[in-house]
Amino acid sequence: MEKQNLILAFESSCDETSVAVIRDGHEILSNVIATQINSHKRFGGVVPEVASRHHIEQVTICIEDAMTEAAVTYDDLDAVAVTYGPGLVGALLVGVNAAKTVAYAHHLPLIPVNHMAGHIYAARFVKPFEFPLMALLVSGGHTELVYMQADGQFEIIGETRDDAAGEAYDKIGRVLGVPYPAGKVIDEMAHKGNDTFKFPRAMIDEDNYDFSFSGLKSAFINTVHHADQIGETLDKNDLAASFQASVVDVLTSKTLRVLKQYPVKQLILAGGVAANHGLRERLQEVLPKEFPNTDLVLAPLKLCGDNGAMIGAAGYVQYQHQQFGDATLNADPSLEFDWMPNMPH
Template identity: 40%
Template sequence: MKILAIESSCDEFSISIIDDGKILTNIISSQIEQHVNFGGVVPELAARLHLENISWVIKAALDTTNTKVETIDYVAYTEKPGLIGSLIIGRLVAETIASYINKPLMPLHHIEGHIYGASIENEFIYPVLAMVVSGGHTQIEIVNSPNDFKVVGTTLDDAIGECYDKVARVIGLEYPGGPKLDKLAKEGNQTAFKFPISKNDESYDFSYSGLKTAVINLIHNLNQKNEEIPVADIAASFQYAATKIVETKLAKAIEEFKPKTLTVAGGVSANSEIRKIIIELGQKYGISNTFVPKMEYCTDNAAMIAKLAYEKLKISK
């Protein structure tokens, strides 16, 4: 069973081919350099660049695997959520290929794909407790099968990745600021500033707007006093507050839902502190099937959509 998958929800256009569960290729066209000058993703530009890159991405995916498009059995694509223009382009490409080869089309969910991206080189034992951390989402999900996802907690305002990027911008780091802030935090003192650990309650929901505002206010106050901005200490203190609540909520969820697999998904799953928290929680609670995704599967990519499609088809047989 060979599946061609397309991911185009934001500023990456990616095509992957999976054959009986093995990823054959995962071609990604990234646009980071084109969006740097704007300090973030410009939706109209992202869609336009997808159009420019479609041809070579498709050709590279087929050529690197010596695959003839007629041998594809299913065409999967990201249906939602994401930037509307980018999603439409991915859908049109998928519909065109599926129509040309007369094969079934599979519209899939971006976040579900991220979760299954973590299982590309691992196997889920259900139930799975997945921490979704990205630029647009912060969620705790229970996964009982490729068709059974339950969101038990979500952010009420900013997502963790969005908060990272906004704080990074304020302390002078270029977009994408999250990875740079993570690196800078290693040089600072996480106890230098006491930022609020927001939504520290009995729910599984998250809130990051207060933390973002606290950091911005601190920097404004230091600027007004003409004091030096200790960026490394601010980064370290921010990262502690941003990730400590993840650890707290996940520990509570582990105790309640007793998962057999613990993992993390989304762009911020590349964050060193988040990855450390997942592994340590797995060890603390004796969850032997605990893992984090390979770095190449953290950000948006079509391999995660291909894996989700494969797992769904496998249980439908």
């Protein structure tokens, strides 16, 4: 029997402290997640210094629970993987320093992982990747179409020019009086309402693969404020449904457009907003019709938010390519994927 590979993976880029043990890059032995949502709810969004303080409270508890749940010892491990960016610098630093210390203490190689690569590899827990593939990566901080010719090769084909989709959800959530994080509740409200407001679909007809959500956000806020001024009460479910219809229309149509130019074997949906049922259902409906030869791989619902398991899956690929970091590894809050050469931006 071939020796199994075990990676201890850390994630602390925003408001979740997570440590996971992953076998052979695609099997979760443990995935401990400590979320700070209840804390940041007080402030209507993530406060970086508060997040950093929570991470340091949680990090060793998460390591202990992850090791115990996975029933492994440090001697069983092959490597330690960690998110080193992008994200909040103070938050990243806790995970990076904890991971480096564990790697040093137990003489294990250290694997620095890009958080966004991690999100894509959350889909690896569904099935093996087949290349080339396209990933629609939608979260609170990012909205990107990422083309992958092989493991570990990320080329951004399109991205948001202003707000990320998840950011727009949080902002209109505030207007609707939905507590942070608003995505899940708005998704539920949207399913009870109808698209009666017909908000704009920004850049939907433009011949590029970029997104824009700030116009939609403004249209939404103006509609609500105007109604307030004339004393009219708007149906909140219809507002949510109209907002979500615009977001899903834009994300879907841009994705279909990109697939025409880039024929791929798989389309991956990943990132926090990939948990949105409206978006998942729409892609499941249209992709088989328009691109019957492209397999839709939806990141598992439980792995759409930030978690250590996805970092372990991405880290495993880097382990195979011997992409290791060393004791000098630092957090890189604005870490990026490389742009694809010769693509209009």
